[in-house]
Amino acid sequence: MAQVLFRQFKNPIFAILIACAFVAGFFSGLNQAIVILSMIALSVVLGFYNEYKAEKIVENLRQNVSIKAVVTRNGKSLQIDSKLLVPGDLVSVYVGDIAPADMRIVKSKDLQTDEATFTGESFPVEKVSDKIDVEQPMPQQLTNYLFMGTVVVHGGGQGVVISTGRQTELGSISRSLARPHPETEFQKGIRKYGTMLITLTLALSIGIFSLNAAIGHPLIDSLLFSLAVAVGLVPELMPAIVTVSLAQGASRMAKVKVVVKRLVSIEDFGNMDVLCTDKTGTLTEGKIVLKDYFSVDEEKEPRIMPYSLLCNNAVVEEKIVGNPMDIAVWDYARENGAQASVKAYAKVDEIPFDYQRRMMSVVVKKDEEFILISKGAPESIFAKCKYAETEGRKEPLSAVLESINAKFSDLSQLGYRILAVAYKGVKAEKSYTAEDEKDLTLLGFLIFTDPPKKDAHQAVNRLKEMGVEVKILTGDNELVAKKICADLKVPVKRVVCGSDLMQMSWTDIKAAVEETTIFARITPEQKLDIIKALKANGHVVGFGGDGVNDAPALYEADVGISVDTAVDVSKEAADIVLLEKDLLVLADGINEGRKIFGNTIKYILMGTSSNFGNMFSAAAASIFLPFLPMLPMQILFMNLLYDVSNMTLPTDNVDEEYIKWPKRWDIGFVRKYTLFFGPFSSLYDFLTYGIMLFIFGAAANPALFQTGWFVESFWTEVLVIFVIRTRRIPFLTSRPGKWLILLTLSCVAFGTILPFTALGGFLGFTALPPEYWALLVLMVATYLFLVDAGKVFFYKICKF
Amino acid sequence: MPDLDLFGWWAVSISGGSIFLTLVSIYLYAGSRKKCNKGEQEAVSIGTIVKNFMFVWVLLSLLVFYIVSIQIGSAAIFAAGNIVVEVILVIYLIRNRTKSE
Numbered sequence: 004m005a006q007v008l009f010r011q012f013k014n015p016i017f018a019i020l021i022a023c024a025f026v027a028g029f030f031s032g033l034n035q036a037i038v039i040l041s042m043i044a045l046s047v048v049l050g051f052y053n054e055y056k057a058e059k060i061v062e063n064l065r066q067n068v069s070i071k072a073v074v075t076r077n078g079k080s081l082q083i084d085s086k087l088l089v090p091g092d093l094v095s096v097y098v099g100d101i102a103p104a105d106m107r108i109v110k111s112k113d114l115q116t117d118e119a120t121f122t123g124e125s126f127p128v129e130k131v132s133d134k135i136d137v138e139q140p141m142p143q144q145l146t147n148y149l150f151m152g153t154v155v156v157h158g159g160g161q162g163v164v165i166s167t168g169r170q171t172e173l174g175s176i177s178r179s180l181a182r183p184h185p186e187t188e189f190q191k192g193i194r195k196y197g198t199m200l201i202t203l204t205l206a207l208s209i210g211i212f213s214l215n216a217a218i219g220h221p222l223i224d225s226l227l228f229s230l231a232v233a234v235g236l237v238p239e240l241m242p243a244i245v246t247v248s249l250a251q252g253a254s255r256m257a258k259v260k261v262v263v264k265r266l267v268s269i270e271d272f273g274n275m276d277v278l279c280t281d282k283t284g285t286l287t288e289g290k291i292v293l294k295d296y297f298s299v300d301e302e303k304e305p306r307i308m309p310y311s312l313l314c315n316n317a318v319v320e321e322k323i324v325g326n327p328m329d330i331a332v333w334d335y336a337r338e339n340g341a342q343a344s345v346k347a348y349a350k351v352d353e354i355p356f357d358y359q360r361r362m363m364s365v366v367v368k369k370d371e372e373f374i375l376i377s378k379g380a381p382e383s384i385f386a387k388c389k390y391a392e393t394e395g396r397k398e399p400l401s402a403v404l405e406s407i408n409a410k411f412s413d414l415s416q417l418g419y420r421i422l423a424v425a426y427k428g429v430k431a432e433k434s435y436t437a438e439d440e441k442d443l444t445l446l447g448f449l450i451f452t453d454p455p456k457k458d459a460h461q462a463v464n465r466l467k468e469m470g471v472e473v474k475i476l477t478g479d480n481e482l483v484a485k486k487i488c489a490d491l492k493v494p495v496k497r498v499v500c501g502s503d504l505m506q507m508s509w510t511d512i513k514a515a516v517e518e519t520t521i522f523a524r525i526t527p528e529q530k531l532d533i534i535k536a537l538k539a540n541g542h543v544v545g546f547g548g549d550g551v552n553d554a555p556a557l558y559e560a561d562v563g564i565s566v567d568t569a570v571d572v573s574k575e576a577a578d579i580v581l582l583e584k585d586l587l588v589l590a591d592g593i594n595e596g597r598k599i600f601g602n603t604i605k606y607i608l609m610g611t612s613s614n615f616g617n618m619f620s621a622a623a624a625s626i627f628l629p630f631l632p633m634l635p636m637q638i639l640f641m642n643l644l645y646d647v648s649n650m651t652l653p654t655d656n657v658d659e660e661y662i663k664w665p666k667r668w669d670i671g672f673v674r675k676y677t678l679f680f681g682p683f684s685s686l687y688d689f690l691t692y693g694i695m696l697f698i699f700g701a702a703a704n705p706a707l708f709q710t711g712w713f714v715e716s717f718w719t720e721v722l723v724i725f726v727i728r729t730r731r732i733p734f735l736t737s738r739p740g741k742w743l744i745l746l747t748l749s750c751v752a753f754g755t756i757l758p759f760t761a762l763g764g765f766l767g768f769t770a771l772p773p774e775y776w777a778l779l780v781l782m783v784a785t786y787l788f789l790v791d792a793g794k795v796f797f798y799k800i801c802k803f
Numbered sequence: 804m805p806d807l808d809l810f811g812w813w814a815v816s817i818s819g820g821s822i823f824l825t826l827v828s829i830y831l832y833a834g835s836r837k838k839c840n841k842g843e844q845e846a847v848s849i850g851t852i853v854k855n856f857m858f859v860w861v862l863l864s865l866l867v868f869y870i871v872s873i874q875i876g877s878a879a880i881f882a883a884g885n886i887v888v889e890v891i892l893v894i895y896l897i898r899n900r901t902k903s904e
Contacts, residue, residue, distance in 0.1 A: 620820075627812035675831060682824040686862075689817035693873040696809060698881070732900060774878055781885040788892035789865070792858035795899050796828065799855065800835035 022230060038636040038766065042643050072103040073318060075161075080318045090164050096149065097159040097316065098357060101575060105171040106149040106162030108132045112355050113158030113437070116149065130160065154554075159355045188543055188561060189270035189600075192668025193245075196607060199670060203615065208233040211622045218626060228625060231635030232618045235642050244606055244646075248653035252599035260582040261592035262567075268578035270603070271561045272545065273596025276665045277537050278466065279474045279530070279556075280547035284566065284584035286463075286475070286487050287453040291327040293335035294419065298447040299403055300393045301410075307447045309344040310424050312336055314365045314378040316356070326356075328422060331451055352435045362387070366435050375429045377440055381411055384423035384445065391445040400445060407445075418486040420451040420479065460491045462586030469593060470664040471545075473586070474520055476530050476556075481523035488521065501525040504532065512536045530556040543665065549573050549584070564589065597662035599653070604666075606652050609727050612677045613720045614642075616684025623685070624692055630705040632692070632712055634767050641717055641754075648721045648750035651742040658729050658737050675801055680727070683793060684719055687786045691715040694778060706769040710758045713768065717754040718783050721747055726790050730798050733791065814870055821866045825859050832856075857895055861888065 024043065028036030072085040075093040085103030088094065094106060096114075108114070114130040130146055137144050149162050151171040166172075208229040215225035246266070253263040263269055283291075296311070298304035317329040336342040348367040356363035362379020377384060385404065390397040414421055425443035429435070456462075463473050473493070477484050481498045488495050499515055501524040507515060516536045522529070530546075534556050537544045546553070546560035549569030557563030557576040565577030566584040574580055581588055624632035633641075691712050695701040701708035724747060729737035758768040832855070853860075865888055872881040 620816075623816050623819075627809065627816065678827050679824070679831060682820050682827065686817060686820045686824065689813065689820055690869055690873075693813050693817065693869065694881070696813065697873050698876055698878055702809060732896070778878060778882060778885075781882050781889075785865070785885045785888055785892070788889050788896070789858065789862065791896055792861065792892050792899075795896065796855065796858050797831070800831050 034636075034765070039639055042636075042639050045643060072100075080320060082318070086168075088164050088167050090166060092164040093161055094164060095159070095161050096155045098155050098157060098355065099573075100155045102149045102151050102153050102155070102162075104164045104167040105151050106164050108147045108149055108160055108162045110162075111158065111160035112353055113357070114155065114160040115157035117154040117156045118150065132160070157355075157357050159353075187267050187271045188274065188668055190267055192670065195668075195670040196611075196673060199674065200611070204233045207618060207622060211625060214622075215625050220625070220631075224631060225625075227635045228621075228631050231638040232621055235614060235618050235621070235638045244649060244652065245603055247650075248599050248603050248606075251653050252595050256592050256595045259591040259595065260588050261595070262580045262582060263578070264580060265578040268562050269596050270600045270668075271543055271596075272564075272579060273593055273598070273600045273662075274665045274667060275543040275545040275562055275593070276470055277472050277474060277542045278545045278547065278564075278589070279476045279534060279537070279560070280564075280586075281549070281553075282475050282477050282479070282484060282487055283453060284549070285547060285586050286456060286459045286491055286493070288456050291331045291420070291451050291453050293328075293331040293449060294452045295450040296447060297450075298393070299391045299407060299445060302394075304392075304447045305344075306426075307424055307449070308332075308336060308341045309348065310376045310426060310446065311378060311422075311449055312342065312345045313348055313350060313367050314363060314376040314424070316363065328420075328449075328451055332449065352432075354435055354437055354440065360437060360440070362440070364435070364437075364440050366429060366432075366439075373429045373431050374426055375435065375439060375443075376424070376426045377443055378422055378424050378449075381421055381423040381448070384425050384443070387440050387443050388425050388445045389442045392447075397444055412482065414450060415480055415482040416486055418452065418455075418483055418490065420453065420483065422449045422451070423447075424449065455487055455490045456585075458585075458587055460493065462590060463491065463493050465590045466586060466593075468663075469590060471590075471593065474516075474522065474533075476522045476525060476533060476546075478525065479523060481521060484521045484523050493520075495520045497521075498523060501529050504529050509536070513540055516540065527553070527555060531559055534559050543667070547581075547589070594662055597666070598657040600666060601657040601661050602653050602655050605655065605724070605728050606649055607673060608676050608680075609724055610645075610649070611673065612680035612727075613684050613723060615677050615681035617688060617716050617720060619681060620685040620688035620692075623689070628692075628708075629702075630708070633709050633716075637709060637713055637766055637768075640766055641713060641720075644717065644750055644754060645720055648747050649724075651740065651746045652724075655728060655740040655743045656738060658731060660730070672801065676797075679793065679797055679801075680790065683786065683790050684716075684723070687719055687782065688712065688716060690782060694775070694782075698778075699772060699775060704769075706767055707771070710763075710768040710771055711775060714754060714758065714771065715779055715782070718751060718779065719786050721751055721754070722783065722787060723790055726787050726794065730794065810874065817869065818866060821862055824862065828856065828859055857899070861891060861895070864888075 021043065024036045024039040071082050072088055073080060073082050073095045074088065075081075075095065080095070088104050092104075093109070094103065096102060102116070108130055109132050111130055111132050116128055116130055118128050128146070130149060132147055135144065135147055148165075149160075151167075211232055212225050212229035215228065216222055249263075249266040249269050252269055253266060256263055256269070263272075296303070296307045298307065311332045315329045315332060316326055317323050317333050319333055323330045323333045333342070336344075348369050350365055351368050351373065352366040354364040356379070360379070361383040362377050364375055364377040366373055366375050368374075377387065385400065385407075388400045391400045391403045391407070393403060411421060424446045426446055427443050429439060466473055475484055475488070481500055485495060485498060487493075497515075497519045498521040499519045501522070504512060504515075504522070504525065512532060513536045516533055517540060522533060525533070530548075530553070534544050534546055538559075538561065543561045545562040545564055546556045547564040547566075548554075548557055549566050553565075553569075553573050554576040557565060557573055562579060563577040564579045564581060565573045566581045567574075568584070569577075569580075579592065581592075621632050621638070692708075695708045695711040699707065699711070701711060724743070725733045725739055728739060728743075731737035733739075757763040757766075758770055763769075868884045868888070869881075872884055
């Protein structure tokens with residue numbers, strides 16, 4: 004809460020306003036200072052209230068994406084929220100997990116962690132359960148200790164929780180878990196916009212002060228006026244409005260099962276034009292089912308099922324938790340009553356899965372016999388096999404490899420995923436390593452299927468219509484990926500394999516990514532290269548992934564998209580988490596992102612152009628009028644009232660054609676828009692000067708002049724939103740949001756009756772003649788029609 | 804009669820604003836033409852340019868009308884003129900909208 008409050012005072016506008024209040028209080032009387040200070044207070048309260056509310060929404064959304072830990076309590080394995088861990092809990096960790104607490108390792112198997120966020124060490128650190136003999140060790144020396152926030156990159160193990168939360172090493176030194184994310188396209192745009200505003204403000208305020216001083220206006224009045232113009236130019240509630248817009252959008256996105264972890268990524272989410280994703284769960288159901296298993300000679304070999312259940316990492320309780328293929332084996336066994344087949348075996352050791360070997364192994368004991376069982380990607384298993392078992396006999400693998408490969412190719416083309424199972428007899432050892440995975444005997448295959456999603460074709464088409472091209476990045480082979488695409492009628496332009504990418508230069512990769520739909524058999528590093536190449540080609544790239552190997556790509560992409568069921572490290576790296584892994588959910592989220600971008604841009608375009616117009620005419624008037632066209636406190640009050648009228652802009656409707664296609668932040672467009680629409684507002688300000696001076700004789704009555712201009716300026720500035728917010732015919736073919744209509748008209752009403760109130764008198768306003776109101780209505784109507792005509796011209800020549 | 808000095812300043816300011824807007828329109832139009840290919844550039848006739856710049860003609864006419872009516876100091880003429888211009892703009896807007904708009 005304190006941070007949000009402090010942020011309100013960090014705004015440079017705040018310093019300018021304080022300076023204004025100080026100068027006004029010192030030289031022009033207490034009234035002006037009180038008004039300016041009240042406006043500062045109101046501005047701070049409004050900004051604080053909205054940003055605090057926004058942060059609460061986001062915090063609540065983040066609660067939806069919790070990190071889970073596998074804990075053993077009373078001899079039972081449970082998956083619980085990591086926040087519920089207590090010292091003494093026995094926690095199991097596997098590759099991809101983020102350590103949920105500080106733990107003393109009691110069991111480890113090839114366990115390596117990435118401690119970069121903790122110690123700055125960029126290489127993985129090997130972790131063991133052995134006691135260490137160092138007095139007062141440094142954290143880096145605690146090799147039997149697993150620190151909260153570090154990532155398991157290899158192997159697995161178990162540890163006893165020593166401390167949790169703020170009591171951990173990480174908590175005590177308050178080091179951030181994540182590196183700062185690269186600047187998003189939206190953040191870059193806001194930065195450029197800020198620079199443009201500062202330049203414009205400085206130039207205009209210095210120019211106004213110099214001119215006013217040169218023509219003999221009092222120096223203090225000139226200084227106050229130029230400061231007020233500077234403040235008037237800057238949309239000071241913009242940070243609050245953008246944050247509210249993003250937070251409200253995040254809240255709406257949560258309703259379509261899209262949880263936003265990093266607010267600033269929403270705009271890029273809406274604007275992304277390329278989505279790189281794995282096919283599992285997006286194009287397919289994501290529910291892996293074991294369809295069949297058979298031996299090398301295609302028989303129902305009875306050992307395949309128990310061996311697959313033993314060489315398996317799933318946590319089996321009432322609910323089975325773990326790797327989807329391991330779960331599928333257990334589901335199959337349960338459905339077919341085969342789970343009892345493992346009772347004759349005792350597990351001795353495990354060589355965990357890793358992405359280099361693409362296999363895992365266990366050593367089991369049956370009677371007095373020790374057996375090493377391996378299960379993994381067929382190519383990896385074949386490489387470790389010397390024999391194959393056919394009709395109960397062992398024969399050299401080379402004799403059957405050709406027919407096995409042909410079968411493997413046929414099944415892959417049908418979209419099946421295959422794991423191979425192999426074994427060998429081993430001697431009793433204290434422990435086993437990956438070195439023992441050699442001279443195996445190929446026993447058979449597990450045939451899995453992940454059926455195509457019924458709505459995937461519709462989802463890909465919808466994304467295509469939205470201007471988002473889907474590219475498949477998969478570790479699977481190209482045949483499987485092509486078959487899925489063919490089943491779903493997803494057009495494939497080109498298929499590139501990881502081995503092809505390795506041969507390509509950076510220029511070739513940049514060209515290839517444009518024309519390729521499927522990247523198959525690729526490594527995590529290659530995923531990263533593909534995303535970098537697409538970004539270098541000017542795309543806003545989204546990446547959807549859920550595995551540990553996806554984390555770098557999730558981080559590198561403009562929008563990292565993960566799912567709630569993903570490994571912890573992926574969820575941490577992601578900007579957006581989908582509660583359902585579904586491209587249709589994603590499409591709904593993109594729509595929301597585009598609406599938010601549309602409303603933010605509306606505020607920026609409208610605020611900059613009308614403020615620029617008003618302040619430009621104020622500057623010109625200050626030169627030829629014998630008095631200030633508006634008092635500084637009146638300018639500041641109008642600015643505040645204008646910002647209040649915009650508070651509901653984030654809830655406005657956005658035209659269909661606007662969200663149809665991805666948009667990019669274009670500072671050149673903002674500049675053109677300001678240059679074109681700003682002078683419209685100035686022209687009608689000048690016209691009001693003319694009416695006030697030469698029809699109502701306000702040359703001798705500064706208060707009347709200032710009131711007339713205040714009302715006209717406020718009406719035009721606020722009402723023009725209904726014209727500018729759409730390219731269509733306002734109200735007839737594009738209806739504004741009801742809250743926008745309500746608040747805008749309320750503000751106009753307030754601004755209209757203000758001169759007749761005590762507050763108006765305090766601000767220096769006076770009652771206007773009835774004829775003025777009639778002319779004002781006609782003049783503002785002409786202004787709005789003229790801006791609409793200008794809009795037709797502008798959008799014919801300026802595309803956005 | 805209005806104070807000539809003040810009126811002169813005012814007329815110069817409002818004319819300056821209108822001319823600035825006209826120049827910006829020409830600049831933006833020229834910029835967009837540069838981006839077109841040669842064939843498209845040739846296809847644009849003077850009639851089309853006149854039509855495209857309709858709002859500029861309305862703007863300049865309005866400028867003259869506003870200066871004259873304010874010099875006369877007549878609220879009635881000012882009001883009547885605005886109504887006429889609004890009718891012209893509505894007709895222009897109806898005729899120049901595309902179907903999607």
